[in-house]
Amino acid sequence: DIQMTQSPSSVxxxxxxxxxxxxxxxxxxNRWLVWYQQKxxxxxxxLIYAASSLQSGVPSRFSGSGSGTDFTLTINSLQPEDxxxxxxxxxxxxxxxxxxxxxxxxx
Amino acid sequence: xxxxxxxxxxxxxxxxxxxxxxxxxxxxxHSYAMTWVRQAPGKGLDWVSSTTGDSGRTYYADSVKGRFTxxxxxxxxxxYLQMDSLRAEDTAIYYCAKSxxxxxxxxxxFRCDSWGQGTLVTVSS
Numbered sequence: 001d002i003q004m005t006q007s008p009s010s011v012x013x014x015x016x017x018x019x020x021x022x023x024x025x026x027x028x029x030n031r032w033l034v035w036y037q038q039k040x041x042x043x044x045x046x047l048i049y050a051a052s053s054l055q056s057g058v059p060s061r062f063s064g065s066g067s068g069t070d071f072t073l074t075i076n077s078l079q080p081e082d083x084x085x086x087x088x089x090x091x092x093x094x095x096x097x098x099x100x101x102x103x104x105x106x107x
Numbered sequence: 108x109x110x111x112x113x114x115x116x117x118x119x120x121x122x123x124x125x126x127x128x129x130x131x132x133x134x135x136x137h138s139y140a141m142t143w144v145r146q147a148p149g150k151g152l153d154w155v156s157s158t159t160g161d162s163g164r165t166y167y168a169d170s171v172k173g174r175f176t177x178x179x180x181x182x183x184x185x186x187y188l189q190m191d192s193l194r195a196e197d198t199a200i201y202y203c204a205k206s207x208x209x210x211x212x213x214x215x216x217f218r219c220d221s222w223g224q225g226t227l228v229t230v231s232s
Binding site for chain 1: 154157
């Protein structure tokens, strides 16, 4: 199975900051990487697919990049509502696997 | 707007069985692959199982293979997860989720673009 490792496990930032979350795959997954946002007590929400394609309705301050084994999620101009846990997921092959999550707190 | 409503979660003893349902509305259910994802209390997301729009292909995590069965009734717009031989480690919120494609034949096409609110399954004596 492909292992997905996110870093950091948690991050704290202020409104207006830029935050970067990293996801590393244990083998080459080309560009088949998905990002989700999950707020406490809520279902996950799709943010980005195919490493850099923004899901419809997601604010443009969210962006993704990377290919192969290393990927990043960047949030520009951080907003209070961005406080959440973020998960990466590889879409290269079954079984589908997720990263362990990165908790983002707003100072 | 896509609506997904899970039901069937409850407290069940180890070794017991349970069937979860996910009622779908506001989209053409039979045209889309569907998935179950679970989340143990305070833990991360864990893919469980997926099925194509016509049930032609099903996929399972090794941890549930042989114990869980995914199915769908396209005439009722409902997705199911039959869970047998339940274990304590199956305790989780179970989410159903929709994919934006009929199947996963296109490389890298797996993703979940709409999710239900989840149903809690607790396996304990």
